[in-house]
Structures are given as structure tokens and as C-alpha cells.
Amino acid sequence: MPPMLWLGVAYLGALAALLITSLWTQNDFTGEIERAWTLENFQDLFRVDVYRTITFRTIGIAALVTVIDAVLAFPIALYMAKVASPRAQRLLVIAVLMPLWASYLVKAYAWRGMFSADGPIAWVAAPFGLHSPGYGLFATTVTLSYLWLPYMILPVYAGLERVPSSLFEASADLGAGSWHTLRRVVLPMAFPAFVAGSIFTFSLTMGDYIAVKIVGGTTQLLGNVVYDNQGAANNLPFAAAVATVPIVVMLGYLAAARRTGALEQL
């Protein structure tokens, strides 16, 4: 019981405080928080075009990053789980985990270097008469996909490893080629693991603001709106209202994930 109490106070308590704050307002002159109940912050969120755009952009990027990571993770995870020797398997797990040991900032700045006007991408593109795509949505998507890839690979790897190899043999035995086996046996069996991984990639992208600041150029995601309203504008109630958006989206996402049985894979 005490652990649950701790969770209640530290975790849900903080979230409750956030929600309450979002229902207050700020005096435009003094900058003081006025503890009067109002839905004004949420109305602004839906009424002001720029916030609506940013919300959909954030959800879109989160979905895109999730799909990219799923596509990249699958062959790696399948190789790790079913092809590699036990020794190679251990080395690959370490290799996948290794980027997580490096600081988030270092990795984000590494991609800033990659996308800079005279960075490696520009060098490779130059012979074809092309430039680096520069900082913006594209660079943000690539950087976030890179950052969250291990969180997709590991659950999918674990999920595939639990699938007995005899199922693949049985499929081949019944006349199925590799492609058919992949589509009818491997992917359906790995699906809950993909959903488990996507919870990480999706929610981490929904909340991110640092990578966007470093490689996003002028692009803003919800995280930046929260950050800017807390810092520069010092409008804590509005920041809190913006911060509830990813929470609501994630709750919806988790509810959908639950129906696939994926949460048992976590």
C-alpha cells in the first residue's frame, strides 16, 4: 500500500496540480496568477489557429516517427531474435543500447552538425547539385526517429524472441515462402510488440522540445509552446493547458493499445 500512496502523491498529484493550474488564468498586467476558475485557456487552444496547427503537427510527427522507427526496427529486431548467433545477439543488444548511454544533447547536436549547411549531408548531396535540407520538420523527424529507435527495437526484439522458431518452420513446412510467412505469421505475432514500442516513440515525440529547438529551425511542437509560455511569457496556466493535450492524446492511444493486448508485452 505505501508504494501506491507514493505513486499517488508524487505522480498523480503533480498531474492533478497541472490540471488545476490550467483552469486558472493570468493577469495580463501584473503577470500574477489569478485563482479564478475558467476554461479560457482551453478555448484559446482550440480557437487560435496556430495552436491547432501545432497540435496536429505534433501528432503527425509523432505518428511519422513511430512508423519510421517500426520500419527500421523490424529487420534489425528480426535478425537479432532469429538469425544472429547467441554471441552476435548479445553484441547487437549492446550496440542498440549504446546510443542511450550518450547524452541526449550530444546526439541532438550531432544531428545538428549533420544537417548544417557544410555538414556531412551537404557533402554527400553536393555532387548531385543538392543542398542539406537544413533545419526544420524534416531534420526534426530524422533526429527524433534516431533518438527513439532503441525504444522500438528492444520491445520488438523481445516480442519476436518469444515466438517459437517452430512456428516459422511449420509455416514453411505447410508450403509458405518467406514473404508469406513474414506477412501471415511473423508480423501478426510481432504486432503487440510494435504497439508496445510505439507507446514509447509516440509519447516521447509528443513531449519533446529540445531536439526541435536544436534542429527544428523555426518549427514549433507542443513542447515548445509549453516551454515558451512557462519561460518567456510566464503564463503558467496556459502552459498547463497545452501540456494536457499530449496527456489526453496518450490516454486515447493507450486505450487503443490496450485493446490489441499490447500492454501485456511491456
Next chain:
Amino acid sequence: MTATAISLRGLSKHYDQVRAVDDLDLDIADGEFFSMLGPSGSGKTTVLRLIAGFEVPTAGTILLGEDDVTTRPPFARDVNTVFQDYAIFPHMSVLENVEYGLRVKKVGRSERRKRAEEALATVRLEAYAARRPHQLSGGQRQRVALARALVNRPKVLLLDEPLGALDLKLRREMQIELKQIQREVGITFVFVTHDQEEALTMSDRVAVFNEGRIEQLAAPVDLYERPASAFVAGFVGTFNLFQGEAARAVVGEAGSFVIRPEKVRLDAEAPTDVTGLCIAPGVVREVVYLGSTTSTVVALDAGPTVTVSHPNTDTSIDAALERRDQRVVLTWRRDHLVPLASSETAALPEEETA
């Protein structure tokens, strides 16, 4: 001579230094119930996996009928496998599992459904088509695996210890049922087991494997009554072995001889007419009650210890127990003795060398 379903020629499979299968030649006839029997690590499962195509042989060829399938992948061979762990697809219903092979071969929907239902009827699971695998018992899953393989009407059905995970009663029922199904569908069955009773019960012929080679290939009766080596005699049933000094003393000849426990008579005194009999006096050391039979262990005066087995025709074994530590005379017919080709002392299996 009937047509050949499978021919193995000079088949070998080596893993590093281990010869899992060692230069094997084997012909399995069409419509035969063929068993491969042996202890774990004897190579029987590797042979099955080579036929299925899950392993690539180090040397040799595999013919399915007339076709050389040695280098073909599993999906291009007209054989199907019943796996030891059944390998039922957990994300599909029973019917979808059974239809899988037909769906892959693009058999039309109505034809597919009809054949799948027939196959389920063959294994008496008509009522379970819509179930999910996790809702089935072990025995039912085993039947689904069988139906899923049979529905493709393969030339050969490979069974990898399919009854190993079932309890004894169910296993005995399935042995009889498998044999019936095999007779009905007329498909060649290649059955891998380490259970000698299973092999004897169901098979037309049994190959006993030891260290990657076939020790003996024979019909069940011949295998039991005429074992070719001490290994076979020990792996298929219990046996008494006389060799060297003991053979000369008991049998009156040099060489190695085997006598089965149930062929030996146990009496208080030697019979009067001894023509064609071997006679060996000794002392009863142990009496073991085994339900349907009683085993008596007798230390012969000539040296070796002999196990004698008798059906329990009475409801009490008091009479047998009274013989403990008493002197008895063992007799058996000389023509029941099986002479072994060579005196092999090295290749004895670990257990049951009475």
C-alpha cells in the same frame, strides 16, 4: 515390392566434430508406418528434419519418390510435419490453422473449407473449428497439428515425438488412433520416438538409431525377438545377456546370447525332460511387483544375474515373495536364445541391462 516413398543415400549431417547422422542408407516404402527409435542424440530427429528440409545435409541425397529434394527448401517438398511442440499458430482459430497450407497453395475458398472440415472430422475435432488454440487441451492441440498436416494430403507425414507431451493414458489412446488414421488415409508416416512401446505398437517397421547410424531395421516382432545387438536388445525391452565365461557355463557355447525375461521359467526343481532346454540353478535375490507382471531377480550359480518376468495370474504375490532367498531352477528353450553377431560390451545402453 511396393514403391518407395523416401530413399536416403549416404546421408550425413555433421555439426563441427559431431556426426549427428553418419552415412545413412534407408528406404521407406509407400504407405508404410515407419518408426525411428533411439535415445536422445542418436540422430533420429536430425534425419526427420533433413527429410523435412529444415536442415541441409553435409553429404548424401534425399529422394521423395523419384524426385531429388536434397537441396529444396521445406515449402517445395511434398511432406508435412507434426512438430513436437505442435507449433499451432496462436493468432489463428483451429480452422484457420488447418486451412493454412491450402490457403498458401491458393486452393479456392469452398474447397478449402470442405477439406479442412474433413480433416478436422478425421481427428474428431469438428466441433472445435472456431476455437482459439489456447482454449484447447494438449491432446486436442496435438490433433489440430495432425489435421493441419493431413489436410495437404502430403506424400509423407513426418511426426516428431508427437505424443511425448501427453499423459500415459492419452498417449496409449492416441497410439491406436494414429495407427487407424494412417490406415484410413494411406499416407506414409515417419514417426520419431524414444519410446520403444510406442514404436512396437504402431509401426510396420522400426529403425533403431544409435550414434547417427541404424543399429537394426526390422518389423517390431523381429526387433524384439531377434535383436541384432546388445544395444537393440537393451533399448527394446528388458533382456538378460550371457557372454564370455557365463555363456560357456549356462549356454554351453562361446559367444553372446540374449534371453527375454518372460521366456524364462522359474521352478523349485529341475524338470525331468531336459531336451532342448537350458537349465540354470540360482538363488532368488529380489521380487518386484509391477502390476500386470512380477519380476524376479535370480543370481545364478554360474555368475550372472537373470531377471525373470511372469504375468500375475493370481491376485496375490505371496507365493512369489516366499521364494525370496530360496534356491530355484531357471529353464528356457534353447531356441529362444538369441545369439548376437559379435560380443559387444561397449555399446550397451545405460539402463535396463538386467
